[in-house]
Structure formats: structure tokens, C-alpha cells
Amino acid sequence: MTEVVTAAQMRGIESAAIEAGAVTGAALMERAGAGVVAAILRQWPEAQSATILCGPGNNGGDGYVIARLLAERWWDVRVLGMGDAEAMPPDARANRAAWQGEVAPLTRANLEAATDTDIVVDAIFGTGLTRAPAGEVLSVLKALGDCAAPLVAVDAPSGLCLDRGIPLAREGSVPKCDLTVTFEVPKIGHFIADGPACCGALEVVDLGLSHWRGKLGADTTRLIDAVPMVPPTEGTPHILPNFRKKTGHKYDNGHALVVSGGPSKTGAARLAARAALRIGAGLVTVASPPTALAENAMQLTAIMTRRCGGAAGLSEILEDARFTALCLGPSLGVGEQTRAMVRAALGPRFVVLDADALTSFEEDPSELFEAIAAVGEPERVILTPHGGEFGRLFPDENAALDAGDISKLDAVREAAQRSGAVVLLKGADTVIASPDGRSSIHAAHCARSVPWLATAGAGDVLAGLIAGLAARSDDLHRAAADATWLHVEAARAFGPGLIAEDLPEMVPRVLRDMGV
Ligand SMILES: NC(=O)C1=CN([C@@H]2O[C@H](COP(=O)(O)OP(=O)(O)OC[C@H]3O[C@@H](n4cnc5c(N)ncnc54)[C@H](OP(=O)(O)O)[C@@H]3O)[C@@H](O)[C@H]2O)[C@@H](O)CC1
Numbered sequence: 197m198t199e200v201v202t203a204a205q206m207r208g209i210e211s212a213a214i215e216a217g218a219v220t221g222a223a224l225m226e227r228a229g230a231g232v233v234a235a236i237l238r239q240w241p242e243a244q245s246a247t248i249l250c251g252p253g254n255n256g257g258d259g260y261v262i263a264r265l266l267a268e269r270w271w272d273v274r275v276l277g278m279g280d281a282e283a284m285p286p287d288a289r290a291n292r293a294a295w296q297g298e299v300a301p302l303t304r305a306n307l308e309a310a311t312d313t314d315i316v317v318d319a320i321f322g323t324g325l326t327r328a329p330a331g332e333v334l335s336v337l338k339a340l341g342d343c344a345a346p347l348v349a350v351d352a353p354s355g356l357c358l359d360r361g362i363p364l365a366r367e368g369s370v371p372k373c374d375l376t377v378t379f380e381v382p383k384i385g386h387f388i389a390d391g392p393a394c395c396g397a398l399e400v401v402d403l404g405l406s407h408w409r410g411k412l413g414a415d416t417t418r419l420i421d422a423v424p425m426v427p428p429t430e431g432t433p434h435i436l437p438n439f440r441k442k443t444g445h446k447y448d449n450g451h452a453l454v455v456s457g458g459p460s461k462t463g464a465a466r467l468a469a470r471a472a473l474r475i476g477a478g479l480v481t482v483a484s485p486p487t488a489l490a491e492n493a494m495q496l497t498a499i500m501t502r503r504c505g506g507a508a509g510l511s512e513i514l515e516d517a518r519f520t521a522l523c524l525g526p527s528l529g530v531g532e533q534t535r536a537m538v539r540a541a542l543g544p545r546f547v548v549l550d551a552d553a554l555t556s557f558e559e560d561p562s563e564l565f566e567a568i569a570a571v572g573e574p575e576r577v578i579l580t581p582h583g584g585e586f587g588r589l590f591p592d593e594n595a596a597l598d599a600g601d602i603s604k605l606d607a608v609r610e611a612a613q614r615s616g617a618v619v620l621l622k623g624a625d626t627v628i629a630s631p632d633g634r635s636s637i638h639a640a641h642c643a644r645s646v647p648w649l650a651t652a653g654a655g656d657v658l659a660g661l662i663a664g665l666a667a668r669s670d671d672l673h674r675a676a677a678d679a680t681w682l683h684v685e686a687a688r689a690f691g692p693g694l695i696a697e698d699l700p701e702m703v704p705r706v707l708r709d710m711g712v
């Protein structure tokens with residue numbers, strides 16, 4: 197998996213390399229600018245002219261390198277620059293001085309006058325954006341949205357916070373780019389919240405800093421491959437070992453239990469159960485209230501059924517230690533009976549709590565967190581809320597997220613610490629965080645965009661995939677990350693028209709195509 201970093205971590209990598217004498221800032225800027233030029237030439241081989249918008253810092257410095265390199269290729273290049281050249285950081289100042297052409301002021305009027313350009317390059321702000329753009333530069337950013345020419349962002353669409361993926365000014369203040377070219381390693385803001393929609397396709401230019409990247413802490417966020425990058429990442433070898441079943445007895449691949457709701461509320465559990473079986477749990481059983489047993493049994497074949505009378509019945513079933521993972525919540529009903537079942541479920545096995553198992557603790561989430569803590573074994577429980585359920589369980593984190601004070605990543609990390617559980621917050625940007633500090637992001641954007649996955653029951657399937665993988669795994673975070681990837685991949689493989697029942701049926705094809 198690829199790491200994704202904050203702006204501060206990126207600065208740390210860059211300055212460690214420079215301080216060690218391995219590279220100069222000027223050389224990095226040249227590599228960065230050359231990387232953007234190469235990406236532009238690949239993407240728009242017919243283009244001949246560009247308007248480069250250069251900011252007052254090193255992002256602007258990259259812009260001056262790009263202007264020079266394109267002019268050397270006989271492109272017609274126009275530069276609009278912001279700020280006083282003397283006040284620029286040294287490498288940027290040197291590159292501005294090396295630019296032989298004119299630098300017109302970066303104003304909305306000058307941008308709108310540049311109608312005859314093939315490409316517009318946004319090199320106004322990158323990782324150094326510290327506050328909301330205002331005044332003339334804000335006006336320029338808004339006007340960029342109306343540009344007819346393709347828009348290429350250097351490191352980031354200007355105005356986007358690369359830690360939170362949100363505009364630092366108000367909505368509409370970050371241009372929607374066709375291509376974003378970032379450096380060395382993608383930033384968190386490229387993948388969460390508004391980031392992917394603003395970035396367009398994302399390309400990463402290697403600056404040769406992998407040695408210093410390797411010194412990032414263990415709590416660095418991972419990107420769940422395959423990522424929406426250009427060119428597309430080839431293969432997904434890291435996933436293979438986890439998807440491959442153990443040769444041997446069916447019990448060697450675990451036994452997943454999915455708890456069903458009552459009569460006419462049983463479909464969600466069956467969807468989850470089928471997903472768990474398809475992803476390779478050795479056995480899957482649906483625990484059903486007696487009143488819904490016939491309804492479940494009539495629609496299940498390879499999946500077994502067990503009569504389960506409430507929390508006491510569940511405890512009895514779980515005396516069989518061969519149940520290695522449990523999924524509980526889809527269509528289970530909200531209330532004390534579900535709370536009691538959750539308490540009964542927590543124990544020496546992986547437990548996926550979804551939907552009603554989460555909402556049932558809305559009045560007092562601490563009751564759930566105390567029950568999880570009482571199990572004593574870390575990383576045994578995963579909570580898989582959508583945005584609404586997350587707000588019910590973690591109102592403080594959710595309020596800070598809504599206010600833009602913290603990123604989705606940090607909100608989920610805090611939720612993992614607060615709950616003592618792995619937390620997976622669903623969305624087109626899915627974030628997973630564990631109490632041990634690990635975090636992962638999956639962005640279903642660009643080539644991996646699957647709007648048709650927003651369909652009834654898709655969440656139940658995800659819960660089942662996690663339970664099925666966890667049943668034969670020893671790492672719940674990893675199982676959740678791989679299930680998230682597979683969920684999107686199955687939706688991509690089916691395409692538009694998808695309904696939740698189709699997702700488990702696509703799993704064999706996806707696994708086969710991966711070479712599992
Ligand atoms: N990391 C790497 O390996 C490499 C990084 N490289 C490049 O460097 C970029 C980072 O450069 P950077 O640190 O100079 O920051 P950058 O984004 O240019 O902005 C800072 C300037 O903007 C200003 N400013 C900020 N907010 C503002 C606002 N709202 N409104 C107005 N002004 C505002 C701020 O002013 P100040 O806050 O100082 O008053 C300062 O002048 C990075 O994104 C990448 O492109 C490559 O060259 C080489 C390899």
C-alpha cells in the first residue's frame with residue numbers, strides 16, 4: 197500500500213533530505229517542474245500554449261520552472277505572477293529571475309484575457325497554504341472554474357487544504373482541475389472530502405526521496421490500492437495473500453455468524469452472509485429469531501441457519517469457539533434487545549457492528565465503548581458507520597468534522613481512540629482507523645468511481661465481506677481495508693444497474709482476475 201502524508205510530513209521529508217545534503221531545494225524544484233511538464237506533454241500532446249499562474253511561494257517557484265521548460269519547447273507561454281519577487285523564498289525567487297519572459301500581475305482581468313491558451317497551470321498555492329484566500333486571489337480562483345482550457349494543478353488545486361481535503365475559503369473557491377500533479381507521495385487531502393473532485397486525475401512525480409519517506413512513523417496513513425492515479429497502478433499484489441484461502445479443512449478458513457432481524461427484516465443478514473461466504477469464510481451461519489427461521493431457511497442453501505432467541509440464545513451459540521467472526525446490526529432493530537445482543541456478542545472473536553447495532557447506542561455511546569473495553573482484547577471489534585451513524589456515536593468528533601476543524605481522517609482516528617474499536621466511516625472516501633494508530637483511506641474516485649454503489653443493502657454486503665475475511669484472518673484492520681477495496685472492485689466489475697445482490701456474485705470474478 198502507498199502512504200499518504202500531511203503537508204507537514206511532506207515538509208519533514210523534504211527538509212530531512214536537504215539537511216542531509218542529499219539534494220538541494222533548487223534540484224527538487226527542477227525535478228518537480230519537469231515532472232509536471234512531462235505529465236502535461238503526455239496528457240495533451242497537441243497543446244502548444246500555456247498560461248501559468250504563479251503564487252508567492254515555492255509552488256509558484258515550480259510554476260516558473262514549468263514556464264521556462266515549456267518555453268524551451270517553443271510553447272507560447274504567458275505568466276501571471278503574484279506578490280513581490282524579492283519576498284519569495286530563495287529557490288522560487290531564483291526561478292522567477294530565470295524566467296526570461298514578462299510576468300503580468302495575477303488578476304482576474306488578466307486571467308480572463310488569456311482566452312487563447314491550450315492549458316492553464318495553477319501554481320498559486322500548494323502545501324504552504326495557511327489561511328483562506330481572500331481578495332483578488334480568491335477572485336482568480338473562482339474565475340478558474342470558468343476556464344475553457346484544461347486546468348493542471350501543481351501539487352494541489354489552490355485553496356484546497358491538503359490535510360483536510362476542504363476549501364479553506366468558502367465553497368466554489370477551489371478550482372476543479374483536470375489533472376493534479378503532486379510530488380513524491382500523495383497528500384491526505386487529495387483523497388478525502390472535496391479533494392478528489394477538485395483534483396481530477398492524480399499523478400505522482402517521484403522526487404527520489406524514498407529513503408526519507410521510509411523514516412515516517414508507524415502511524416502514517418496508508419492508501420488502500422488501487423488508487424485513482426494516472427497511469428493506473430498495475431496489479432494489487434499486497435492484497436493477494438489475504439484473499440487466498442488456506443488449503444485444508446473448511447474450519448481452517450473460519451466460521452462467520454451473521455445475526456438476522458425478525459420476520460420481513462431478514463434480507464440484510466442474508467446479503468451479509470452471502471458476501472461472507474463468497475469472500476471465503478469456510479462456513480457461514482445465519483442466527484435467526486425463531487419467528488424468522490422458516491423465512492431464512494427457505495432462501496438459504498450453503499449458508500446454515502441456527503435458531504437464536506435473543507441475547508441468551510446468542511450467548512449459547514457462541515459457546516462454540518469455532519465461530520471466529522460475527523456480524524451484527526443489519527435490520528436487527530433499534531433498542532435494548534439489540535444492545536443486549538451486542539453485549540453478548542463481544543468476546544474472543546472478531547465482531548462487526550453495523551447499522552442498528554450502532555444506532556441502538558445513540559442515547560449513551562459510552563455504554564458501548566465500556567462494553568468493548570471490558571473485552572480486554574484490542575482490535576477485536578469494528579464499527580462500520582455511515583455518516584449519520586457516525587454522528588450518533590461520536591457527536592463531538594462529528595461536530596468538529598462538520599465545522600471543518602478536523603479532517604475526516606482525524607475524526608475517525610479520534611473515534612477509534614474513544615471507542616477502543618476499529619472504526620470504518622463509509623463514503624466515496626472511506627476512512628479506517630484503529631486504536632493502535634493505524635489508518636487507511638480508500639477513495640472511490642476517477643477510474644474507481646462507482647456512483648451505482650449507493651444502493652440499498654450495499655452496506656450490509658460490506659459488513660459481510662469484512663466478517664468473512666476477518667473469520668479467517670488475524671488482523672481486523674487489514675480485513676476491513678481489503679474488504680473495502682473488494683466491495684468497490686465488485687461494483688466496478690458489474691457496472692451501472694448494480695443492486696446489492698450482485699455484489700457477492702461479482703467476487704469470484706474479481707478474485708479470479710487478480711490471480712487469487
Ligand atoms: N515538498 C517538496 O518536496 C517540494 C515542494 N515543492 C513545492 O513547494 C510547495 C510548497 O511551497 P511553500 O512552502 O513555499 O508553500 P506555497 O504553497 O508555495 O505557499 C506559500 C506562500 O503562499 C502564501 N500564502 C499562503 N496562504 C495564503 C493565502 N491564503 N493568501 C495569500 N497568500 C498565502 C504564503 O505567505 P505567508 O503565509 O508566508 O505570508 C507563502 O508566500 C509545494 O506545494 C510544492 O509545489 C517543490 O518545489 C519541490 C519539492
Ligand SMILES: [K+]
Nearest residue numbers: 318320321352
Ligand atoms: K497549486
